[in-house]
Amino acid sequence: MLPQTEMLGEGTKGLDLRSDADVLACLLDAQKAALNGLDGCLAGLSQGAALLSNAIKSGGRIHYAAAGSSGLMGLADGAELPGTYGLSPESISISMAGGIPTGAEMPGHTEDDVDAAKVASAGVRSGDAVIAISASGSTPFPLDFVRHARSAGAKIICIANNNDAPLFEHADCAIFLNTPPELIAGSTRMGAATAQKVALNMMSTLMGIRLGHVHDGMMVNVVADNRKLRQRAEGIIKKIAGVSDAEASLALHKAAGNLKPAILLAAGATTVTQADQMLAQSGGHLRPALEQL
Template identity: 50%
Template sequence: MTKPVTEQLHQQAKGLDTRPLIEVAELLANSQAEAARSPLESLGPICNGARAMAKTIRSGGILRYLAAGSSGLMAASDALELGGTFSIPSKQIRIHMAGGLPTSPEMPGDVEDAADSLSQELKNLSNADTVIMVSASGTTPYTIEAAKIARTAGATIIGIANNPDTPLLRMADHAILLSTPPELISGSTRMGAGTAQKIALNMLSTLMAVELGHIQDGMMINLRADNDKLRDRANGIVCQLTGVTPDSANSALMAADGNLKNAILLAAGADSVKITQKLLDESGGHLRPAFERLTKANETTNLGVNK
């Protein structure tokens, strides 16, 4: 019986421990680089998954990231960034990791098989939710049981796996196969498989943000500026998009209570937050059409926009 790809031996693994460390380092880097290209083969499912995630956020549903082991760490790292990067409300994000998020340097190994807690964990799962499930093998019991529960609840399933034709991918509404090669250290899927998972997860959340109108010209226009670095970044974004001075950008940000999209429209000439929010509501939260409408109104002195 052929082993799953994630358990096979790498063709260059034999005698690995006898080679100079510099050669091993080169092999490790090259194997990671090869794995990193695997999401290019699943662009369609990744885009469709991102659209499903955006739909969930718009409708008030919950994004649920679910996995075990190192896949769980990859999933959690993406989920934890959504608030600060794109201001996704915390009430719309959940992290489900087998055994819970680690609180010590020790990662428990037996929890991948422990699915007993899932019915309680997912008791409020609804058909408005999207569940992003990650499993290198595609067969992890915790993840597969969760997929069954999600299907029963009518939730949308995004399945990410590194082995083809696996139960997780078969149950997913959006199946993302990351065809990574065997690991240089056999079965150590925190390496190439984990790298590919991280890239795919980053793509999903970033494409979701594009769909929601939270990115423009490569800038995070919906970030939550809750530290000095991000406050400086927000100020720079206002200056970049409107041409105002840093002092004027800061005034706009204060008037908008830190809401970056509103601040940009204020700096561009809108009279009040009430007007900026109306423009954004009418454009589905997308800044560019709201900005263009405001600019056109300013140019033609159409006071209808600014009433």
């Protein structure tokens, strides 16, 4: 029997003969149905987020390992974490079969390269966390990556869209995305990848919250390195500290662009040193630091 990710979806008879509007409606319905596959994953995503936050708090790294569309989903999630949550770029590693593409060429044979997986996993250490992603759950590159990473002592999170995925045999945290067969059979860049992206976004966002980088829905550890983000940072300072535009801008300047200390300065801390000490005492969490004022 074919794995679920290779089966032909329902309602595809004569798909190529239908109107544009009908085809697009079918595609949209398939994407929505794929998201329903996350309904049973919340406990797994919570466990995975804990493993990720523990790795970061202990000075470890987060490694994404995948091929093809799954690799692109890992890249989309991991590459945003330093800017969004102020994580060190060196704390995030993205290993994609064949390397991260710079154009439209993404050859399929690289997903079978187990030697490349061994080389890519050489930097994994005890205390790190690995997120391995594969729609089929049997792709050789992430499968061999986690074998080596597990032997190095890393914690392994595996995400797959087939329930009996071999990948899950190596997981500390197994997350099965129960997505239906694709409308275009085997085209897992569609529903399966959509569910993967949402699962990754949910897990890494929960990690960011648990690390103390979110306050009332605001990203208080954002790296404000362009005009839009500086404006956002100043707006966050105004909202939390209840100060004017000028006071928010001055606090951000005094804190050299570091948002949490800037918020504390605007709220009443007298120096950056004091603000930093308050954050150190609160484990980097803004709310208990504000309560000290």
